[in-house]
Amino acid sequence: VRAELGFGGEDPVDVEDMFAxxxxxxxxxxxxxxxxxxxxxxxxxxxxxxQRIGVQLSEEFQLHPEQSTDAIVVHHPEASYFNAGGGRP
Incomplete structure (x- = not known):
């Protein structure tokens, strides 16, 4: 997604930095x-x-087929992951 938005070249080279x-x-x-x-x-x-692309939502709120995924992608430079319970990991 970052490549499609034009800033994939900013990704860190070091795999540890990706995990961090x-x-x-x-x-x-x-x-x-x-x-x-x-x-x-x-x-x-x-x-x-x-369902337009063949993905269904079950009564348990799971996507089918099983390999399907969804997410909210935020591209702002200051966006970071957080826990809803408060604080940053």
């Missing part, structure tokens, strides 16, 4: 600490209509 999240942007996925409520996935599905 020393790159521009953040990807927030539902069900993880920053967005813990999987029910929010229904709101996103209503807006994006994933």
């Amino acid at each position: 999240l020393k790159y521009r942007g953040a990807r927030f996925s539902l069900g993880y600490p920053a967005c813990p409520d999987l029910e929010d996935r229904a709101k996103i599905a209503e807006l994006l209509r994933p």
Whole structure:
């Protein structure tokens, strides 16, 4: 995604820096600490209509086929991952 937005060349060369999240942007996925409520996935599905590309949302708020994923991608240079419970990891 960063490459498509034109700043993939800013990515760190060192793999440890990648694991330390020393790159521009953040990807927030539902069900993880920053967005813990999987029910929010229904709101996103209503807006994006994933069934157009063959992806279905189950009653348990899981995406099918199994390899499907969704996320909120923020490309601002100061975006960083956080826990909804407060504080940064």
